[in-house]
Amino acid sequence: MTNENLSNWGRWGPDDQIGVLNLIQNQTAVLEAIKLVKKGDIYSLAVPLEKDGPQFPLFHKTWRVSHWQHLYGPELDIIDDVIAMETHSGTHIDGIGHSWHDGQLYNGFSSDEFASSRGVARVGIENVRHIFGRGVMLDVAAYKGVDHLGAAEPVTATDLDNVAVAQGIELKPGDVVLVRTGWYNLFHSDNESWSRSFPGPDGSVLAWLKEHDVVAIGTDHPTCELFESIESPVEMPLHRHGLRDLGVYLLENLDLEELARDKVYEFLFVGTPLRITHGTGSPWNPLAIA
Amino acid sequence: MTDTNLSNWGRWGPDDQIGVLNLLQGREQVLKAFSMVREGKIYSLAVPLEKDGPQMPTFHKTWRVSHVAERKDPEQSIIDDVIIMETHSGTHIDAIGHVWADGQFYNGFSSDEYAGSRGVERTGIENVRHIVGRGVMLDVAAYRGVDHLQEAEAITPEDLDGAARAQGIALEPGDVVMIRTGWYTLFGKDRERWATSFPGPNASVLPWLKEHDVCAIGTDHPTCELRIKVGSPEGGLPLHRYALRDLGVYILENLDLEELARDKVYEFLFIGAPLRLTHATGSPWNPLAII
Numbered sequence: 001m002t003n004e005n006l007s008n009w010g011r012w013g014p015d016d017q018i019g020v021l022n023l024i025q026n027q028t029a030v031l032e033a034i035k036l037v038k039k040g041d042i043y044s045l046a047v048p049l050e051k052d053g054p055q056f057p058l059f060h061k062t063w064r065v066s067h068w069q070h071l072y073g074p075e076l077d078i079i080d081d082v083i084a085m086e087t088h089s090g091t092h093i094d095g096i097g098h099s100w101h102d103g104q105l106y107n108g109f110s111s112d113e114f115a116s117s118r119g120v121a122r123v124g125i126e127n128v129r130h131i132f133g134r135g136v137m138l139d140v141a142a143y144k145g146v147d148h149l150g151a152a153e154p155v156t157a158t159d160l161d162n163v164a165v166a167q168g169i170e171l172k173p174g175d176v177v178l179v180r181t182g183w184y185n186l187f188h189s190d191n192e193s194w195s196r197s198f199p200g201p202d203g204s205v206l207a208w209l210k211e212h213d214v215v216a217i218g219t220d221h222p223t224c225e226l227f228e229s230i231e232s233p234v235e236m237p238l239h240r241h242g243l244r245d246l247g248v249y250l251l252e253n254l255d256l257e258e259l260a261r262d263k264v265y266e267f268l269f270v271g272t273p274l275r276i277t278h279g280t281g282s283p284w285n286p287l288a289i290a
Numbered sequence: 291m292t293d294t295n296l297s298n299w300g301r302w303g304p305d306d307q308i309g310v311l312n313l314l315q316g317r318e319q320v321l322k323a324f325s326m327v328r329e330g331k332i333y334s335l336a337v338p339l340e341k342d343g344p345q346m347p348t349f350h351k352t353w354r355v356s357h358v359a360e361r362k363d364p365e366q367s368i369i370d371d372v373i374i375m376e377t378h379s380g381t382h383i384d385a386i387g388h389v390w391a392d393g394q395f396y397n398g399f400s401s402d403e404y405a406g407s408r409g410v411e412r413t414g415i416e417n418v419r420h421i422v423g424r425g426v427m428l429d430v431a432a433y434r435g436v437d438h439l440q441e442a443e444a445i446t447p448e449d450l451d452g453a454a455r456a457q458g459i460a461l462e463p464g465d466v467v468m469i470r471t472g473w474y475t476l477f478g479k480d481r482e483r484w485a486t487s488f489p490g491p492n493a494s495v496l497p498w499l500k501e502h503d504v505c506a507i508g509t510d511h512p513t514c515e516l517r518i519k520v521g522s523p524e525g526g527l528p529l530h531r532y533a534l535r536d537l538g539v540y541i542l543e544n545l546d547l548e549e550l551a552r553d554k555v556y557e558f559l560f561i562g563a564p565l566r567l568t569h570a571t572g573s574p575w576n577p578l579a580i581i
Contacts, residue, residue, distance in 0.1 A: 027330030030580070037324045040317030044419040050568035060372075066409040066571060076391050076531050079405055081570045084374040087354075090566070101365045115369055119356040129334040130578055233361060240366055270561055272576035275380070277340035280356060280369050285563040285575075287420055289320070 001102055002245040006206055009107050009245070016107055017127045019096050019247020020215045023174035024133040033133045036268045037289050043264070045254045046285040047184070049090040054187050054253050056222040057195040057230050059086045087281045093131075093216070093273050094224075094250040097123035098280045099239040106247050119278030126277050131216060131249070135269030135288055136175050137259045138163040141182030148182030149199035152228040155179060156201075157208035167265045173213035176269040180256040183221040198227040203237040209248050217242065218251025251286070264290050291392060292536040296496055299397050299536070306397055307417045309386050309538020310505045313464035314423040323423050326559050329581050333555070335545045336576040337474070339380040344477050344544050346512040347485035348521045349376045377572045383421075383506070383564050384514075384541040387413035388571045389530045396538050409569030416568050421540070423505060425560030425579050426465050427550045428453040431472030438472030439489035442518045442525075445469060446491075447498040457556045463503035466560045470547040474510040490516040493528035499539050507533065508542025542577070555581055
């Protein structure tokens with residue numbers, strides 16, 4: 001069950017598993033997005049994926065070990081790695097099956113039936129073969145004239161509208177919206193503050209996402225939510241309603257610093273999740289191309 | 291030390307860590323590659339990443355488990371996963387630091403100094419922020435009129451030139467070349483046969499890679515080599531040994547080229563973005579071909 005005003009259930013049929021991504025699955029949308037490539041500049045938006053990199057503070061750190069095989073005689077040595085990680089580590093995308101309540105996943109799929117330790121057998125990340133469309137970066141920190149927002153400072157729908165106007169950007173259906181809070185700046189300068197709380201979009205943003213038919217919304221910290229304290233339970237309106245009710249993807253731990261430096265606010269966004277069968281999300285390395 | 295005829299060491303300076311990818315770093319190259327997009331059609335070239343998916347038969351299988359965190363008030367459940375995997379599982383890219391010989395990596399970096407259980411501190415995959423360029427698919431199976439090549443069947447420069455000519459393709463410096471052997475069609479039908487040996491390019495392809503200044507070469511099975519018997523060193527690994535280490539050419543493995551073959555798509559914009567795994571020897575990924 002959803003609040004009808006804030007729901008996309010049934011909009012693309014009862015079997016739909018990809019949500020608002022439906023809006024940019026056609027060739028016309030792809031060709032439209034390609035037109036945004038004018039200079040040939042490519043920005044990788046991924047943070048380093050390593051044990052000491054930016055990761056959700058309550059998670060086990062990504063673990064990687066390399067092993068060396070001397071199988072082929074003195075003339076060749078091969079070195080491989082094994083990684084053990086949360087799929088929601090580093091820069092990643094949340095599948096719309098990452099959150100549920102009242103026994104239902106996005107589009108009404110039963111959590112009893114489809115969610116378990118085997119993963120999500122509906123709305124898993126393997127349904128997202130690529131997110132390829134117009135990307136928009138809204139630099140809320142620059143708009144407010146600060147290096148970064150304050151601890152647990154909310155970003156409201158009004159903030160997003162104001163930033164868009166200031167940047168001369170008009171939202172279009174199917175946009176991928178990246179919100180810069182500047183919080184990533186703290187990762188190196190004050191790691192303790194960085195990991196204690198996060199500024200982020202509050203519940204007022206949900207109606208904004210629906211109004212603009214946003215495909216995905218992301219931030220430059222580990223969770224696309226307002227966290228007053230990492231230790232205590234928080235409302236997670238974007239997880240609760242953005243993913244499950246609207247079918248809007250959440251993008252976390254984006255590095256938006258180069259885009260901010262170059263004042264690049266509009267670009268082709270190309271994101272390719274790993275094709276993890278029944279996965280709830282995937283680490284990735286999305287590109288902004290201008 | 292390398293054979294100077296088959297080496298790119300020093301070509302982009304003594305500190306270079308990205309090999310032939312240097313040819314694709316300019317804006318002009320990016321704009322040229324994007325100008326190939328006419329239809330707006332996107333193909334994902336990744337195979338499923340799951341325990342029973344196509345992976346190197348001698349590796350531990352990719353393992354994933356999901357865990358639910360439940361909260362009662364207000365009721366909300368969050369489900370996450372943990373994944374444990376070889377970075378060279380499923381569809382992936384080999385970093386040029388994936389191999390060394392005679393104590394040296396690509397460009398002469400010392401393996402004693404830079405390789406350990408911590409990974410490779412030079413020429414690791416984190417240096418590859420993206421591969422965006424022209425992709426070319428050479429359908430050797432279709433060229434020979436077969437569903438798939440045979441066990442340990444060799445692919446030579448004559449095959450590659452023959453397929454390119456038949457497809458009306460002229461190679462350009464910096465191309466990402468993907469070779470379809472058809473071996474992936476066996477994966478669903480005859481898993482045991484699929485896992486026993488692989489057809490693939492042999493050492494004769496190395497001068498061809500150098501001549502055309504290929505940036506990356508890939509196949510539709512777990513190793514971009516001719517494997518007489520998987521798990522046995524017989525025949526060596528010439529592409530790993532010379533393409534990665536001496537030429538700085540990337541190797542792409544386990545590509546799904548079936549849709550491209552079905553639609554006869556041979557030339558496209560290639561976009562690949564490895565995970566930014568610090569000091570890792572490769573990365574799983576989901577590359578795209580766009581026309």
